[in-house]
Amino acid sequence: MDHKQFSRRVVGVVVMLALLLTFLCSNLYTIQYTNGAEYAEQSVSQVSETETVAASRGNILDRNGKVLVSNQVSYNVTLDLNLLGNEEKNRCDTILALTQTATEQGVTWTDTLPITTQPPFEYTTEDPFYTTSVNDEGETEYNLTSLGKLAVNQKWIEDPSKQNASDSSTEKKTGLMDKIKAFFGMGGSQEETEEEEPYRLPTAEELLGKMCKSFDIAGNGKVDEKQAKANEETVPTLNIGDMDPTDARTIAGILYELYYRARINSWPPYTFATDVSIDFITRVKELNLPGVEIETTSVRKYNTEYAAHLLGYTGAITSETWPTYKEKGGYTMNDYVGITGAESAFESYLKGTSGTRAIKRNESGKIISSQWLTDAETGESLAPQPGQNVFLTIDIDLQQQVEEILASGVAGLQSKETEGAACVVLDVNSGDVLASASYPTYSLTTFSQDYNDLSKDPLKPLLNRALQGLYPPGSTFKMITAIAALESGIVEPDTQIDDKGVYTFYSSPQPQCWYYRQYRRTHGLQNVSQAIMNSCNYYFYEVGRLVGIDLLDQYAAMFGLGQKTGIELTEQAGVVASPEFTESLGGTWHEGNILSVAIGQESTQVTPIQLANYIATLVNGGTRYSTHLLKTVKSNDFSQVTYNYEPKVLSQVEMEEENREAVMEGMLMLTTEGSVSSAFKDVPVSVGAKTGSAQVSSQTNSNAVFVCFAPYDDPQIAVAIAVEHGGSGSELGKIAAQIVTAYFSVQGEQGTITQENTLVS
Structure with a gap:
């Protein structure tokens, strides 16, 4: 190869490398110095997702245009199990901080765990895990409660149907080898021949102890079970160290709600508290609790104390009615629908069209940006569309x-x-x-609070x-x-x-x-x-x-x-x-x-x-x-x-x-x-x-x-x-x-x- 031609090629390669190096250095300078702060902020872990946003229902008015039922903004508190904290202690601290704030503000929260909230702990229902019935074949069927389903899933109790089946098939049979051992006096010890104790369900305190162990609910000084067994020491039924048993029950109750929806049935979604005050929201935001979200929702406002039987009320879609609404289309399992009266009869008019938005969360689960999606075909915004307004014949x-x-x-x-x-x-x-x-x-207006009394009233209001x-x-x-x-x-x-x-x-x-x-x-x-x-x-x-x-x-x-x-x-x-x-x-x-x-x-x-x-x-x-x-x-x-x-x-x-x-x-x-x-x-x-x-x-x-x-x-x-x-x-x-x-x-x-x-x- 000609020496001059080789030199020209080498020079060309060097020039190209120099240009490439200059480009890379320029970009590095831009990233590091010019936009460094912005990119550093964006480098924090982000999660993108889409979210369905419910639309407001339409108003109900009388024949002369007087508004009978409208909407008002309400704030609900929800919890995300995945965002409550990576470590169990952080999760417990978050829940305790939230419940203590709720107590201070007079806010009640949803807790359906059938165990009393104060020691001595007792079940609040006669059948906390399951009920039994006899089918047409005369066989006993076990119907698990919500607690029973989660308890079986988490191995807090044995599956009652399998336990019953095993009981009937575990009668000890005497085999040939057993007879030979018995003849020569080589049978097992008295302890070995004694029947095993029948299985019993845990007491409320024992179950709470199992839940605390599963959810890692404990304070300082919790007994190390392995070491205790090795030293032949007794492990407390409620092994929570210096944590207050009432606090442990509170945390267990909320985690029970969240784990049930994560492991057993996601419907209905768990809402910690509904219709909370601005003061409570402000306090929660000040605490900056991970996994705790404030949702803005629309609830019905009744502008009259009359025509209750005609206007009716709304409620959440139930598991029984969900197939019907699913077939209709345009509903999610979280939607509220008309249950009785005009709210139900004119559901198709009053129901709005839900919207869809894209949201981004930071590593602590807080929403940092949101944007309404657009329809791929029409280009129109997918923001929610409120329902239509229904005028009734009544004055x-x-x-x-x-x-x-x-x-x-x-x-x-x-x-x-x-x-x-x-x-x-x-x-x-x-x-x-x-x-x-x-x-x-x-x-x-007070229907939800009064419902139990109303349903039992002999005058059938x-x-x-x-x-x-x-x-x-x-x-x-x-x-x-x-x-x-x-x-x-x-x-x-x-x-x-x-x-x-x-x-x-x-x-x-x-x-x-x-x-x-x-x-x-x-x-x-x-x-x-x-x-x-x-x-x-x-x-x-x-x-x-x-x-x-x-x-x-x-x-x-x-x-x-x-x-x-x-x-x-x-x-x-x-x-x-x-x-x-x-x-x-x-x-x-x-x-x-x-x-x-x-x-x-x-x-x-x-x-x-x-x-x-x-x-x-x-x-x-x-x-x-x-x-x-x-x-x-x-x-x-x-x-x-x-x-x-x-x-x-x-x-x-x-x-x-x-x-x-x-x-x-x-x-x-x-x-x-x-x-x-x-x-x-x-x-x-x-x-x-x-x-x-x-x-x-x-x-x-x-x-x-x-x-x-x-x-x-x-x-x-x-x-x-x-x-x-x-x-x-x-x-x-x-x-x-x-x-x-x-x-x-x-x-x-x-x-x-x-x-x-x-x-x-």
């Missing part, structure tokens, strides 16, 4: 008055056996539920009696009997029937008219209007017999009795008495049973909302609308109407106008010259009404029922009231009159003040 001002009037009215009844009560107010021309009250009621309570309609059924008789031509509006006191058509039964039974007098000649006003049983015995059970049941169905009304909430269908129903219960139907059916007795059971809708159908001309609670849905910023309810017709009852007017006239006469005229004399509009009572036991007062509509000339509302053991239905007249007055008073006050579906702050 909260009317609802308040109805609940208050019902509660005070029931307390003022002569009967001292009253239990529950309900009232429904419907718009007769649309099926809108304007008010629906159930008594006794409860507070949604959680029951929505307006939609789920079943009551015999009593004499309020008589308008159906009258319409069936008039429309079938059995009687005319002016046909008179002579009340003879005792109805003797059948040899049995031979029932008496209530007037004859009470006063030993009769109503005399009665047309349909008079019979309704006087609630003359004799009249309806006669026309009911002539109509027959088949046609009577047909008309009852046409008016919606014994059927669900269509409301979005859970309701009962009830039943109308019939031969088929009696026989389905194993009874025998007798021809004379028609008499009690005609006056709303026998086995007929209906809900207050059915009664209200039946009256609405009667007075609006025969159109039976589906009852409903949803009026309108608007977008989360109230800028767009996304749904507007249109009245739904369930059926049409054909009635001659003169027949319908004759029935309605009888209802008017009841309030103007009948038994409840004094209660309605000061009501600002004319009202048609009907009382009812039904005996449920010979030892108690009858259930009281009352229905009415107003105004008489141009009906707007239908009202139904039921009071358990309230006595005579006429005693409810005053309650009904106050409710009708309240409705027209509220309408007058609102007049031109607000428009429906307008947000009111």
Whole structure:
């Protein structure tokens, strides 16, 4: 090779190396001096992850835009087992610091470990590890509790099912070698032949000792077990050194919650404390405890103490309901959903769309940065989208008055056996539920704290009696009997029937008219209007017999009795008495049973909302609308109407106008010259009404029922009231009159003040 050519190549290589070295030195200078501090900070260990952020639920408002349920910010404290500290002592110190701060601030935390929190330690349940049951094959099955599952997993106890199986198969069998040894006197010692002691479960203190050993919960001076055994020294049951046993129990309780979710079941996630104060948050942040996080969440705020049964409440998704929500999509196991009432019925509107963000944590687990992800296809931010706003049909001002009037009215009844009560107010021309009250009621604001007491209350305050309570309609059924008789031509509006006191058509039964039974007098000649006003049983015995059970049941169905009304909430269908129903219960139907059916007795059971809708159908001309609670849905910023309810017709009852007017006239006469005229004399509009009572036991007062509509000339509302053991239905007249007055008073006050579906702050 030419010497000059070789020299040129060497020079080229040297130049390239020099340039490369210069580039490297320049970068090193930039890293070390120019951006050294920044890179040093970034050199700290970081963890990147994505996180699902729940969206706020939509608001619930009344028909006039008054906010009934909204959201408020709440702060929860959560713990991350992986970030609580690499060393067990640090972990214990963190937990103790957190719980001591909670105690100082009056914050209670979640601890479900069934061991008392103070020594002497005892189990707080009879079966802390498992319960037993016998299957169809007669075999004992062991059902592990949450503690039992973790205890088996951590080897604190033996698996009870395997222990039982081994017990049955460990009977010592005498083999040939054993017999030979025995013959030559070479058998084992007495100690060896003694049966092993049966396995027993640990006491609460023994279990706590095992937990402390597993979780390494101890202070200074803990006994070295290996050395103690070698020296044949006793190891304390609770080997925690100088640590306070109460502190050890506290730490064990929290680690139990965390380990259960890490080893057994991650659902539901563990939240140390919910809805904590800013003072507590500030103190926790000052302590800078690793693995302790403050989560911001949205919780429901109830802006009214009324309509609890209609509004309902939210709760966490359970393991039983998770498959349903998983199939729907858009839910995580940590989500809160509507459980009852409007919260449940309108879940699809109220639920928002969860967001997804990327977060970075430092080595102590603290979030150092976060950013909303974007949709790969649309490029839109994946920030959470709040739910839509739901407007209900109720008027909260009317609802308040109805609940208050019902509660005070029931307390003022002569009967001292009253239990529950309900009232429904419907718009007769649309099926809108304007008010629906159930008594006794409860507070949604304190529902969680009150739940145990509410669920045990014999008056069943959680029951929505307006939609789920079943009551015999009593004499309020008589308008159906009258319409069936008039429309079938059995009687005319002016046909008179002579009340003879005792109805003797059948040899049995031979029932008496209530007037004859009470006063030993009769109503005399009665047309349909008079019979309704006087609630003359004799009249309806006669026309009911002539109509027959088949046609009577047909008309009852046409008016919606014994059927669900269509409301979005859970309701009962009830039943109308019939031969088929009696026989389905194993009874025998007798021809004379028609008499009690005609006056709303026998086995007929209906809900207050059915009664209200039946009256609405009667007075609006025969159109039976589906009852409903949803009026309108608007977008989360109230800028767009996304749904507007249109009245739904369930059926049409054909009635001659003169027949319908004759029935309605009888209802008017009841309030103007009948038994409840004094209660309605000061009501600002004319009202048609009907009382009812039904005996449920010979030892108690009858259930009281009352229905009415107003105004008489141009009906707007239908009202139904039921009071358990309230006595005579006429005693409810005053309650009904106050409710009708309240409705027209509220309408007058609102007049031109607000428009429906307008947000009111």
